Amino acid sequence: MVSTAVPAGGLIEGSAVLKSHLRRAERTRKLRAVGLVLPLFLFIMVSFIIPIGVMLFQSIYDPDIRTLMPNTAAALDTWDGADLPDETVFAALVQDLAAAQKEKKAALIGRRLNYEMSGLRSELVKSGKAAMTMTAGPYKDQMIAVAPIWGDRATWAVIKRAARTYTPYYYLSSFDFEYTADNDVVAVPEGQAVYKAVFVRTLGISLLVTALTLVLGFPVAYLLATQPPRIANLLLILVLLPFWTSLLVRTTAWVVLLQTQGPINDLLMLTGLVDERVQLIFTRFGTIAAMTHIQLPFTLLPIYSVMKTISPSHMRAARSLGANSFYAFARVYFPQTLPGVAAGCLLTFILCLGYYITPALVGGPTDQLISTYIALFTNSTVNWGMGSALGTILLASTLVLYFVYNRLVGIDRMRLT
């Protein structure tokens, strides 16, 4: 110990100087670290965290009716829903519709109300035009004469519900529930329910594809890890080549292979295995085959890289201690590959949940996953509340599954290399 030679006072003084030096050095180091991380942090904030936050918010935030029909919304706050609203509400309605029509917003009101009650759009535009010409009350009978929907209690119940700024409506719809005219929440009739079944299907197909990639990928990974480098490298290229090819190209290749007049069917006919061409494309089988093929490298590569690190001497030691080859594999080798298996399976499973283009091209109508519906609501019907709600449920269920998985496997045990 050098410091023992320094006098006590000098030691304290010296250590104080040293401490401040150290602190300064520490501070610059920290600043530099923050400086280096900051761009990535900001990028993730802007491109990931904020959009997801907005999406979560969109799924419950529903201000259209409150802002487009402020007077009606306020007047309806005291309406008990038992009977048709009174004249003050109708007066507010006429005032709101006339104002909305002037700014060409009446159709926007109709669009929102249309979600819950089909056919309201044109009635709203018609009513808006009529409201602009109305000069004196009583408005109730005039409005009902213009459009009979105003004499229907259900219309008013829809408006009152839609006038809430924050609404559970989109989530209820996402789980196949709807409101009745009396504001009760009921399941939508059989035959019109969609999303629950689609969520279950999305999870089921993802699980099945994950299991298939594991069953197919594990032996290949073992082969890659145990062959001499010359052969292993060649095999690895065969695995990586499709991995580097665009998803769309591989999906289209599957379309060509699977079609009724395609090579697989030709081969089956040629070998006499079938008498009639089989339907392969637009089926669940086709979807799963294509998805399994595309996901295979994602499961295989983490397993392979973990297997590479397992020393062959472990197996030799087990055998020399009297284990037969199966026992040695099952008790010594396989447990060591688990971190790679866990990582590969998680990767594939989460990627499968978001599949869109492959089921769309290779699958039939009953093979579409939830992202198809999210895209439909976002792009084509422009019902962003519904799209956000479905997206949020997908995100939440993925996180829940991830935590369950973490509990079972342990994320710290997972290894990609």
Add this chain to the structure above:
Amino acid sequence: MKDFSNRMRVGCLAGVAALALSSALPAAAEDSITVVSWGGAYSESQRKAYHEPYMAETGIKIIEAEYTGDIAQMRAMVESGNVTWDVIDVDAATALAGCDQGFLEEIDYAKVGQPRDKFVVGGALDCGVATIVYATVFGYDNANVGNLWGGNAPTTIADFYDLEKFPGKRGLYKKPFVNLEWALIVDGVAKEDVYNVLRTPEGLDRAFAKLDTIKSQVAWWEAGAQAAELLATGEVVMTQAWNGRLYKPIKDEGKDWTIVWDHQGVDFDFWAIMKNTPKLDLAYQFVAYASAPENMARQSNFISYGPSHADAIPHIPEDVLKDLPTFPGNMGTAFTVDASFWADNSEALQERFNAWLAQ
């Protein structure tokens, strides 16, 4: 010193020149408009019929863009105040929705230079000028007649629904449009009453029940080009399609197919002008050019869609005319797709249709 002032003068001149140039640039940019359409063979026909001659005549540059008919982008553009599209080719539902929701300009027919009553019925909308008439028809591969159907050939949409007489997979558009109408017509509803029946819950149930009868034998297509592809690869024996999509392979690739003109759903595409476009006058100039009958008549040479302007028909040669949806011989049982019905109900019916598909 003199040298310096000379150099300065040169510098100043260069600066002024640069300034003049830079201020001239936006002026040059104003002499271009962005015309948005659906891509593929359809955009190509517009390019040959309108864009190229228009550019040659006026010197104004047309920038082409493609979209898939989603209205989200249009709305976002107008709401954000950053309108970069000028003229856009829309379907009827979008033309109506765009008018109601204020993201399309209301058309001043005086500036288009054509009276409204010269257009086909339902073709002169407040926010859209009809440009072409197309039809949803069905077609089949002639090879099936001998091989599969014992010499019988389908001639009506009832045959399309007849799985016993005409076995094999059928291609249908994966949307409720025209499908619900056909289902009811095949089920015995007169074409005039179709939309009234569809407005009732019982009518809808009836349409879906009829669709149920062929559901197991349907391959669904989503993009227009897919329909012809399904028929070409033998994936289906007959398919619903927009007539131009079937006509092109027959004409250009020599496919031995037949188009059945029975109860075809007639629909239009429209020119519309984006609200708040900075190039409103140029946009009108282009729409006026493309709506002039002699110009409009050119498009039918490149794609088998009919002109929407009555005076354009005499400009079209007879052999082109007979394959158009507007040809009187093809129009016997046709019905016009009710844009306002679909604007009202498309969301709810698409949702129900999706639920039905997913079962």
